[in-house]
């Protein structure tokens with residue numbers, strides 16, 4: 001019998017340096033050489049959203065300087081260059097990324113290092129430099145979909161490390177820190193290429209998903225084509241770099257009322273008040289269009305925070321004539337929350353770049 005279960009995808013590959021990434025031994029004074037094929041592997045894995053790090057027994061400053069000289073330092077997150085056991089280095093990298101050991105790969109030319117890592121971290125997969133040129137065709141290094149967010153994943157992590165460090169060093173009120181980020185939120189109609197990341201968001205956002213419903217790529221594709229629906233994707237960035245796609249909003253615009261069928265946001269942006277900013281933007285749009293808002297909410301055991309966001313924005317379960325005339329079929333699972341829109345203030349903590357739904 002053959003095992004047809006696909007291998008667990010690798011989320012981070014940890015590189016040895018001497019005679020693995022480059023040819024030669026730095027501390028022995030070799031003029032180390034980075035083959036073009038290895039450079040291509042670095043770029044290829046990076047473009048697929050697979051993070052890369054370093055576990056090397058070397059002088060830290062010298063090795064990092066060499067990576068910079070070779071023009072590849074930017075590819076590596078959380079490098080571990082020093083004299084401790086490699087299993088400790090790999091473990092620290094996994095811990096800081098919050099990745100399971102099953103998603104970490106390690107490449108090194110020395111069998112003794114494979115053995116040391118395998119002994120302490122049996123779930124980490126080890127590779128030798130002979131396999132380097134085959135990595136791109138191994139299924140564990142070939143994610144099923146590569147989205148815009150995969151391509152910028154490494155930059156998102158690097159931005160997040162810098163942002164967290166800046167926040168830890170910031171002594172003023174949280175609100176002042178938020179303002180210092182120069183946050184920008186973009187709300188745009190989803191293009192076909194956005195749908196994979198929107199699907200991923202509806203899967204991953206259990207705490208901030210108003211209905212707990214997972215929309216598949218195929219269903220979203222149909223909704224995008226359907227002129228009665230708007231699928232809006234929300235992305236954010238700040239002075240440290242991109243946050244990527246952080247929310248999705250599914251709206252049916254009917255005469256007299258707009259029906260918010262789904263709002264889901266990533267828990268990564270809860271602290272920025274992203275949910276309230278999106279709701280207030282939508283409320284102002286509906287006010288300009290002269291329509292009421294009806295929002296579906298289905299309580300799950302995880303999404304109480306989203307109910308609070310809706311109630312805080314002013315949604316209630318009070319009856320309204322628009323609901324009675326809506327023709328929406330009653331649904332025992334779903335609460336239809338309602339709001340008579342007014343004009344809301346622009347957020348003080350971020351700049352919005354948005355579609356104008358009220359005129360299109």
Ligand SMILES: [Zn+2]
Nearest residue numbers: 292320322323
């Ligand atoms: Zn109404």
